[in-house]
Amino acid sequence: MSDDQRDQTPAEPAPVPAGPQPEPIRFFGTTWVEHDGGYALLRVGLAIGSLATAIASAVLLRLAYEGLEIGNVGPFLSISVVVLFAVASSIAFTKTWASFSRRPAPSSDEAALKGLKTIGFIGSLIAYFLRCLGEAPGEKLCRAEYERAQVEYARRRSTRTGNPAARRPKRKK
Numbered sequence: 001m002s003d004d005q006r007d008q009t010p011a012e013p014a015p016v017p018a019g020p021q022p023e024p025i026r027f028f029g030t031t032w033v034e035h036d037g038g039y040a041l042l043r044v045g046l047a048i049g050s051l052a053t054a055i056a057s058a059v060l061l062r063l064a065y066e067g068l069e070i071g072n073v074g075p076f077l078s079i080s081v082v083v084l085f086a087v088a089s090s091i092a093f094t095k096t097w098a099s100f101s102r103r104p105a106p107s108s109d110e111a112a113l114k115g116l117k118t119i120g121f122i123g124s125l126i127a128y129f130l131r132c133l134g135e136a137p138g139e140k141l142c143r144a145e146y147e148r149a150q151v152e153y154a155r156r157r158s159t160r161t162g163n164p165a166a167r168r169p170k171r172k173k
Helices: 003-007 039-070 075-099 114-119 121-134 139-158
Strands: none
Touching (some): 039 121
């Protein structure tokens, strides 16, 4: 065996920590657990980014509306477009805001509303911005689940008294 082959032996795997692991949140990873690793800077950056994106999107929608006015499509279509985006944005805001505090049911209509949430993307961006002002979006939900899992793990670990096979059999009466 050559020296090159000896150097390529696999390293020992990293030890798996005992107990439940926190769920990473998009853009934040697991910094939400201890609020370390630039957590505050990430929150501020994502809040500013989502607000800037919402403003830029609103400007683009305004330009698109002006294009409809220049095209002289009529008041019905112009009003319909404004109402469509307003309703879609409010639904997207509501659904996005609710998704930060509870998991959707497996049989929910979230997949059916995906297109509507895409049209109302400004509402989702504003919900993300507002949630970033207080915490990482979804942090409260993940924290509650993580703490519940830790308590459950501690309860399961504390009730163990050893190897059940090594216990003495119960006396028969």
